[in-house]
Amino acid sequence: MMTPVQGVIAAQVNSKSKLKPYVEQKADTTKSVSAENFSFQTLADVTKTILLHAFWLSEQKQQLSLKDYKKLLFDQGWKGEEKKYLKIAAAFGKFSPQDFAQIEPRTIYQLAENSKKYQQVLDRLLDLSEITQESVRSLIKKQRTPREARPEKPSIWRRVKNGRRYCQIPPIHEPLEETGTTLQRMMDEEGLSAQQIVAEAIALRQAYKEGQLVFKEGTTKP
Incomplete structure (x- = not known):
């Protein structure tokens, strides 16, 4: 050298x-x-x-x-x-x-x-x-000029080595663990994966926002 x-x-x-x-x-x-x-x-x-x-x-x-x-x-x-x-x-x-x-x-x-x-x-x-x-x-x-601190935008996206990306939902922390308990029960009873259930839930919520679904009185809105 x-x-x-x-x-x-x-x-x-x-x-x-x-x-x-x-x-x-x-x-x-x-x-x-x-x-x-x-x-x-x-x-x-x-x-x-x-x-x-x-x-x-x-x-x-x-x-x-x-x-x-x-x-x-x-x-x-x-x-x-x-x-x-x-x-x-x-x-x-x-x-x-x-x-x-x-x-x-x-x-x-x-x-x-x-x-x-x-x-x-x-x-x-x-x-x-x-x-x-x-x-x-x-x-x-x-x-050197100080840079303004910008709040970090949350992102669910991750990438694999071949360049493709996938979404990863961060951990859900709840005192009574309602979401996790319900999701696990659905997986056990219906034989579906967590990904399938979450995808269906998001699709339903999107349909509701677009006015394609109407909730009956007494039900919980997403």
């Missing part, structure tokens, strides 16, 4: 004259970190490395033929991993890696993966003299 650091290292190995600025910038960063402390690379270095790799990969896609670009991905074992970095390059194309030195990597991925949603955030970052983690989080928080 491709990692940001591996991506930039590969960029150095396969670099051409047009990619020299990226390689030199990464080389300067590497010189400032001793071999003993490399494993403690700061979040700033990680974030800049991610952006450097994303910009480099985007250039490769633009400059190379489709065949050569696919070969690059295949040779480096990056196939399937490149999309997230191309999104980063597209989202942060107006910035430089140094602009986000104070931003933790996860925030970079969050903004890039949802660039349409956070386009206003990205636009407002251009106006900041200094981009900090706090300022980015503040803009993201303001971007």
Whole structure:
């Protein structure tokens, strides 16, 4: 699986004259970190490395033929991993890696993966003299608009794997259990299923609502 650091290292190995600025910038960063402390690379270095790799990969896609670009991905074992970095390059194309030195990597991925949603955030970052983690989080928080709570509409419908649906009546809770007792007695005496009895009852109620049935005095209406 491709990692940001591996991506930039590969960029150095396969670099051409047009990619020299990226390689030199990464080389300067590497010189400032001793071999003993490399494993403690700061979040700033990680974030800049991610952006450097994303910009480099985007250039490769633009400059190379489709065949050569696919070969690059295949040779480096990056196939399937490149999309997230191309999104980063597209989202942060107006910035430089140094602009986000104070931003933790996860925030970079969050903004890039949802660039349409956070386009206003990205636009407002251009106006900041200094981009900090706090300022980015503040803009993201303001971007979120509370949704109005809507009452959930009761539904009796359920679906099976083949896409077909069926209705399922929720449990009926009654102190004296009249409905359940009556339904069970009908099932036992008439040999009908609960579904058949309920279907008949609903059909009768619908007929009554449409004026096709008239109840005698002293009977209980549905």
